[in-house]
Structures are given as C-alpha cells and as structure tokens.
Amino acid sequence: MDIARKVYDIWTENGTVEAGLADKFLDGRIDALAFLMWGGGNIDNGLEEYLKVDRRNAEDLKYEEFVDEYLAPNEPCLIGSLLKGWPAYSELNSGGEVDIDYLEAMFGDASAPVHATTVAGDNFFGGVSKPITRSMTVMDYCSWWRSHHTNIGDDEDELEGTRRYLYLKDWKFTVAFPSFRLYTRPDYFKEDWLNDVAGAYKFVYLGPKHTCTRMHADVLRSYSWSSNVCGRKRWYLVRPEDTHLLYDVFGRILCPHLHFDLENGLNAVLFPGLKVARKVAFEVVQETGETIFVPSGWHHTVENLEDTLSINHNWLNGYNLKGSWEKLKRELLLSSERRKADAERKGISDFLAADPLTNGGGQPVTESPESFDDDSLQASGDLVLLYDIIAYQPGGRGDMRVR
Ligand SMILES: O=C(O)CCC(=O)C(=O)O
C-alpha cells in the first residue's frame, strides 16, 4: 500500500494533477509498474530476436496495396526504388559518399540545427543526457565534417575517453530553398494534410557514422517517411500498444534507447519493461536508396551505420488524424491541470509570504502568460495546427485557411 501511495503521489504531483494518473492508465504505462511489482525480474533474458519489417519494391506495390497493407493497419514497411530521378540522389551521392563539396558550394550559407552528442565507449546514444542543439551554417558543419568525423577518436575530439559527434538534423531545406527541386514527394505519401497546411515538416538529415536519434514518437502522432540518399540506418521500432515498456516505473522518463544498459542495477529497476520491449521490437537496416514508412505512434530509435544523408517528412491524413486528436486532448488536459496546480501552489506561497497584519493574508492569484509552461504552449500550438488541418479545404478557394 505504501508503494501504491508513493506512486500515486509521484504520478499526480501529490494529488494535484489527477490527469497525470489517468494518462498512465490510458496508455498502459501502469503495466510497467506491474512488471516491477509482480515478477518483472523473472523475464527471460535469452537471445534477442527482433521482428522484421516488410521490404517492398515500388515497382510491385500499388498505391492501394500500400494503403491496405501498411497505411490503414498502421504497420511499417521499407520501399525500394522511390529515389529514381531525384537530383538529391544524382548530386549529393558521389560514388556512395556524401558529396560535401557540392553541399557546401550550393547551400553553405544556410543555417541548420545541429545536435551535439558526447559519447563514452560504444554508447553512441550519448548516455542519458539529451543532445545539445544549436544553429550552425552548413559551411561550418561541412568544415567540421571534413576535419573531424573521419578521424573520430583523434586528439581534438577525445576528452578522456569521450567523443563528440555533430548531427545536422531537422534542416528545413524546402523553407530555405523553396525553388530548389532536391526530390519529389513519392505518391504513396501524397495525402499529406500536415504539409499542405503547415508546409514545414520536411527535413534533411546529415550525420556521420555513429550519429543517432534517441527514442521518440513523431510530433502529434504523425507518420514519417524517410529516404536514404546516401548511407545506411538501423531502426528499432516499437508498436504504440507496447509504449509502456519503454517508460520508467513512474511513467515519466522515456528510455533513451532500447539497449540502455540494464546491467546497471538501477536502470534495471527503473525500466523493468525494457527487456520485454526488446522481444517485441522490430529491427531493420535501411540501405541507400530505400525509404521507410514509420507508422503513427510507433516509438523508434535511429542509428547511422555509415555517413548518411536522408530526406524525411512528417505527415498526417484521415488515417491518423484521430490519433493526433486523442493525444492532443490528453496533453491539453494535463497542461491545464498543471496550470491549475501551479496557480494553487502560487496562491499558497503568496498567502504564506504575505504579511497577515497588513493585508489580511494572501494575494489574489493572477495568471500571466508567463505562468504557462512549455507543455501548454506546445499543446496550444498543436491545437491551432490541428484546427487548420481540419478546416483546410484542398483546392477550394485558393486553398484558403479558415481561422
Ligand atoms: O534519421 C534520423 O536520425 C531520425 C529520423 C526519424 O526519427 C524519422 O524519420 O521519424
């Protein structure tokens, strides 16, 4: 009972955010706790065998088949032969290597987000801490690429056994170069309401071998498609219904990657579902020229097995819009409860801070925009976006948006 009480207090922030508790029940994270309390330690830790992702070829996969077999049932797949005729493929892939000189000459002045990770040993996911993101010109990134990435481990990047990697990620290439036709959106992904409305969920990724993306599910439960122009990536994917296995027992911290060190006793206690997650995860190595379809709400990690340049879009349509809405509703509920709790806490602290002899105790609680936390700002931004998507009328009245 004591444990139950403690978990309740932690999940609900001492009973002030009941929605936090509901959320854990709704998405099944409560099961992670069950693993800890009732036999989580006994799960077989034998050989790991991952589930396989279908590999298809665009020449033998009709759009209707893609919809029936992957989009509608929300299952992943790899599709070959979609990059034919892409300038990205002919210009940026030079005999299997990323053509850094071309990239620099054409786009060097643009700025892009770059994630810096420090890794120790072979833990390429950079340990527990999140990568630091900053903006860098493509030219500066190219200089780093030339002088550092090929001799990883050499003096400059080595700090007492740790190494530093830079991953150029989420570069909104089409926003920076709207008239440059680097690629064409494959027909399978043409029903894309997110980019028809917002237009900015289209990215270029460039990272040397060993750069990676930690465990996450894509924004607003969107789908993603990602094509390798150069290089190879290893993906691990986990079904939405297995999400709880990836969280700590308190349902708060998402594991950074599937192979998070469980030999460390504390990790094993904190992430009791992870061993099981490894048994229900899908693994696939995506080769140059292949495109992966990542379904909605599937958590995934990505590792560049070679120097890799990829192009990806996040997208939404009628098949996954309901899932986005459900997720957003939960986020809104959580953030409004948190706001209420913050206001109450502020009320109590104002009351305690006030001089009871001069004003009778306590100040009225006023809510300023600054009191909104990041979650709630994010949720309201997402809500506006979702509204725009629903109100969007393709082809109608100049594709005008209803506000
Ligand atoms: O390629 C990567 O590093 C991450 C890509 C990703 O997460 C996605 O396409 O959804």
Ligand SMILES: [Fe+2]
């Ligand atoms: Fe992703």
